[in-house]
Every structure is written in structure tokens, then in C-alpha cells.
Amino acid sequence: MTILDSILATKREEVAERRAARSIADLDALAQAQTAPRGFKAALDRVARADGATMPTYALIAEIKKASPSKGLIRADFDPPAHARAYQQGGATCLSILTDHQYFQGHEDYLIAARAACDLPVIRKDFLVDPWQVAEARAIGADAILIIMAALDDTAAAEIEAAAIERGMDVLVEVHDADELERALSLRSRLIGVNNRDLRDFSVSFDRTYELVGRAPAGCTFVAESGLNTRADLDAMAQHDVRCFLIGESLMRQPDVAAATRALVG
Ligand SMILES: O=C(O)c1ccccc1NCC(=O)[C@H](O)[C@H](O)COP(=O)(O)O
Numbered sequence: 001m002t003i004l005d006s007i008l009a010t011k012r013e014e015v016a017e018r019r020a021a022r023s024i025a026d027l028d029a030l031a032q033a034q035t036a037p038r039g040f041k042a043a044l045d046r047v048a049r050a051d052g053a054t055m056p057t058y059a060l061i062a063e064i065k066k067a068s069p070s071k072g073l074i075r076a077d078f079d080p081p082a083h084a085r086a087y088q089q090g091g092a093t094c095l096s097i098l099t100d101h102q103y104f105q106g107h108e109d110y111l112i113a114a115r116a117a118c119d120l121p122v123i124r125k126d127f128l129v130d131p132w133q134v135a136e137a138r139a140i141g142a143d144a145i146l147i148i149m150a151a152l153d154d155t156a157a158a159e160i161e162a163a164a165i166e167r168g169m170d171v172l173v174e175v176h177d178a179d180e181l182e183r184a185l186s187l188r189s190r191l192i193g194v195n196n197r198d199l200r201d202f203s204v205s206f207d208r209t210y211e212l213v214g215r216a217p218a219g220c221t222f223v224a225e226s227g228l229n230t231r232a233d234l235d236a237m238a239q240h241d242v243r244c245f246l247i248g249e250s251l252m253r254q255p256d257v258a259a260a261t262r263a264l265v266g
Pocket residue numbers: 003063065068069070071195199202225226227228246247248249250
């Protein structure tokens with residue numbers, strides 16, 4: 001059993017319990033109190049496709065991440081609104097907020113607090129197995145959700161995507177290999193993330209992104225995810241025409257998050 005299998009088994013139990021306590025209709029009613037979704041993909045495209053810039057411009061999805069299954073606790077003085085403000089000051093384009101409780105020590109309240117503290121579009125980073133979680137994501141203010149192709153069959157992925165589009169949210173579709181990329185391209189979203197981390201042994205290889213970026217049709221926005229640490233890492237990705245990045249741990253470990261973000265993408 002891989003770590004992804006364990007996470008998904010826990011998630012299915014958790015969602016069944018939470019769904020019994022609150023219906024999708026209740027969540028949609030709560031969502032009425034939220035501001036309209038901030039354009040997540042549009043923000044990435046505006047930065048990453050800036051023509052005529054003298055330097056390459058990089059779009060950063062900066063992740064608010066307290067802990068992970070591979071590293072345990074990452075940040076003891078964890079403060080989502082302060083991190084959100086620091087990321088925005090440092091030049092991040094969007095935020096990713098982990099809401100999984102058990103494996104990442106995340107919480108829905110972190111997303112609510114971080115989004116209220118800044119103007120950036122926010123993705124709910126979690127393991128979605130049911131459209132109910134999409135309704136919950138919008139009810140807490142999320143502007144986008146993540147679909148992990150390794151976690152879902154084609155029908156479930158399409159249902160979850162439809163639930164997000166119906167609510168005006170963007171979808172980041174995460175893939176690990178060529179088969180998953182092909183399945184991802186049968187969805188409507190053209191925002192594709194390649195996770196450089198192997199979820200079975202946690203090894204990281206940038207070759208995953210390098211291999212897959214050339215296989216996607218024109219018009220896709222590609223995001224390299226996981227294991228990115230330095231400006232040199234981003235410059236190497238840019239050589240392969242990837243200019244959008246999802247970065248968590250290396251920024252969350254810095255005492256001055258705004259300065260570290262600026263050093264990466266400023
Ligand atoms: O981060 C992990 O250890 C992990 C383990 C199992 C499944 C997913 C995992 N991470 C989720 C992510 O996608 C990352 O948090 C994200 O790409 C940022 O990665 P990093 O910059 O390496 O923190």
C-alpha cells in the first residue's frame with residue numbers, strides 16, 4: 001500500500017462522515033456569502049506569458065504547508081495569514097493552502113484566514129475524491145481545486161471537474177506520467193501540474209516535468225510541482241518552457257518568507 005493509498009482511504013472515510021453532517025445544498029448556500037472566485041489560471045497566465053519582459057517572469061503558486069508525510073513538521077511558528085501576506089509581498093502570483101488534517105496538519109480555517117489576508121487567488125490543496133469536497137472548497141472561499149489523476153478514475157475526475165466549473169472555479173490537474181497526462185487531456189481544464197515527487201518513495205526528479213511538458217498540446221499552462229528550491233531550479237525549468245511553479249517546503253522553512261519569495265521570483 002502506498003502513502004497515496006493510505007491518504008485516499010482516510011479521505012474517503014472522512015468525507016463520508018462530513019457529508020452526512022452537511023449537504024451540498026447547505027454548502028452552496030454558505031458559498032453565497034463568499035466573494036466571487038479570483039481567476040487562478042488567468043493570474044498564472046498573465047505573469048508567465050508576459051511578452052516583452054527583459055527577464056523571464058515566473059508565476060509562483062506559493063504553498064502554505066505546515067507538515068508533510070515525507071518531512072513531518074516543517075514550520076513550528078505556523079501562521080497562515082502572516083505567510084499569505086509575506087508571499088504576496090514577495091511577488092507570489094497565487095497561493096496553495098493544504099487543508100488535509102491527518103497527513104499535512106492542514107485545516108479549512110487556514111484557507112479562510114489566508115485568503116482574507118491577501119488579494120491572491122487560492123487553490124484548496126487536498127485529496128479530492130468526491131464532488132462534495134468541491135462544494136466545501138467554494139464555501140470556504142477557494143478559487144481553484146486540485147485533481148490528482150493518480151487518485152481518480154476518468155468518471156470521478158470528470159464529475160469533480162464539472163462541480164468546480166459549475167461554481168466558477170479553476171482546476172489544476174496533477175499528473176505523474178504520460179498515461180495520466182493523456183487522461184488529463186480528456187478533461188476540460190488546460191492547467192496541468194506535473195508532480196516531481198514520486199508518491200511511493202518520495203524521491204524527486206525534475207525529469208518528470210521535462211519529459212511531459214513536450215507531450216502537451218499548445219495552449220496548456222504547465223506547472224512544475226514539488227522539490228524546487230532555488231532560482232537556478234526555476235531557470236532550468238524555464239529552459240524547457242515551464243514558467244509556473246508550485247513551491248512549499250523550501251519557502252516555508254525560511255525565517256523571512258517575503259525575502260525568500262522575492263529572491264526566487266522577484
Ligand atoms: O509533500 C509531501 O511529502 C507529499 C507526500 C504525499 C503526497 C503529496 C505530497 N505533497 C503534496 C504536494 O503536492 C506538495 O506539497 C507541493 O507540490 C509542494 O512541494 P514542495 O515544494 O516540495 O513542498
